[in-house]
Amino acid sequence: MQKKISTIRKSLVCGGEVSLAVLDTTAVVDEAIVRHALSPVAAAALGRALTATAYLCSWLKDENSSLSVSVDGGGAGGKLGTAGDGSLCVRGFIEHPDVSLPPRADGKLDVRSCVGTEGTLTVIRDDGDGIPFAGTSRLVSGELAEDFSAYFLTSEQRPTAIALGVLVGTDGRCAGAGGVFLQPLPGAGEEAISFCEREIARFSRVSAMIAEGGAENIMKGFGEEAVSVRDIFFRCRCSREKAEGLVLSLGKDEALSAAREEGGVTVTCQYCNTAYTFSEAEVCRLFGEEA
Numbered sequence: 082m083q084k085k086i087s088t089i090r091k092s093l094v095c096g097g098e099v100s101l102a103v104l105d106t107t108a109v110v111d112e113a114i115v116r117h118a119l120s121p122v123a124a125a126a127l128g129r130a131l132t133a134t135a136y137l138c139s140w141l142k143d144e145n146s147s148l149s150v151s152v153d154g155g156g157a158g159g160k161l162g163t164a165g166d167g168s169l170c171v172r173g174f175i176e177h178p179d180v181s182l183p184p185r186a187d188g189k190l191d192v193r194s195c196v197g198t199e200g201t202l203t204v205i206r207d208d209g210d211g212i213p214f215a216g217t218s219r220l221v222s223g224e225l226a227e228d229f230s231a232y233f234l235t236s237e238q239r240p241t242a243i244a245l246g247v248l249v250g251t252d253g254r255c256a257g258a259g260g261v262f263l264q265p266l267p268g269a270g271e272e273a274i275s276f277c278e279r280e281i282a283r284f285s286r287v288s289a290m291i292a293e294g295g296a297e298n299i300m301k302g303f304g305e306e307a308v309s310v311r312d313i314f315f316r317c318r319c320s321r322e323k324a325e326g327l328v329l330s331l332g333k334d335e336a337l338s339a340a341r342e343e344g345g346v347t348v349t350c351q352y353c354n355t356a357y358t359f360s361e362a363e364v365c366r367l368f369g370e371e372a
Contacts, residue, residue, distance in 0.1 A: 087314070089139050089169070090300050090307035095276045098269040101303060102139065102262040104313070105296035106132045109171060110247055111255035112315035116354045117178040121249040125190045126158055127175045128247035129225040132260045134163040134171050135313045137204065141167035148206040152228070154220045156197025157182055164352060170316035172352040190249070193223035202228050204236065226260070239264055240274055242281035246288030257292025261299065317353035324348040324357035325367060333368045340364035 110128035159176025216236030
């Protein structure tokens with residue numbers, strides 16, 4: 082079976098006044114589930130954040146540009162963090178990946194209680210010019226689609242209608258994930274804004290729609306073919322060399338003490354859960370000591 086690839090499809094609709102993006106992030110979210118051993122509700126929360134992050138990354142000017150997103154709403158899942166770059170490589174974590182919550186009254190996963198509503202969503206974007214842009218907005222629902230919409234409106238002055246969703250199968254794996262983004266272009270009229278508000282209401286089941294027919298079918302539902310199609314990947318920037326730097330940052334006394342007591346030191350990347358283990362001898366060599 083061919084491995085599924087996450088994608089973002091873009092086109093212009095509403096007479097060219099609205100940018101439409103449809104993302105299928107099923108493979109990316111499934112990778113996050115496997116790496117972090119996510120519970121269903123944690124997968125739904127982190128998956129929505131990863132989808133929105135991928136959309137934000139699609140506007141970065143080149144592959145050397147990057148951004149990070151942090152969501153701190155005081156919910157049961159704790160803090161959420163995602164990051165990505167202009168090549169659409171994204172990664173992310175949730176503080177409590179095993180969080181368990183009862184479903185909502187309608188049977189859906191309780192993302193609101195997982196994320197929380199008493200806090201902020203912050204985006205830090207680095208276009209490589211040495212002057213990072215930081216924007217923060219208050220959380221409005223904890224469901225994340227509305228929260229990212231609020232961020233776009235208050236921090237970037239760009240009204241954006243957003244639908245996000247993650248469908249977790251009975252086996253705990255991602256059966257469908259993605260989102261729809263409708264953003265009026267600068268100078269668009271009131272009709273374009275009304276169009277976005279009206280159309281986004283059709284995607285309350287966006288994850289199921291992706292699972293059933295894929296992002297391409299959603300795009301065709303607008304009567305449009307994708308103008309551009311790009312792949313999205315779950316890929317981290319961590320490395321053994323960077324992990325070595327973290328061991329060195331502990332300081333000689335603390336690192337050597339830990340290595341001798343535990344037989345080594347392990348550094349685990351928060352974003353992708355990759356563990357880098359350094360034996361006692363390796364730690365000693367880092368500090369120019371004899372094992």
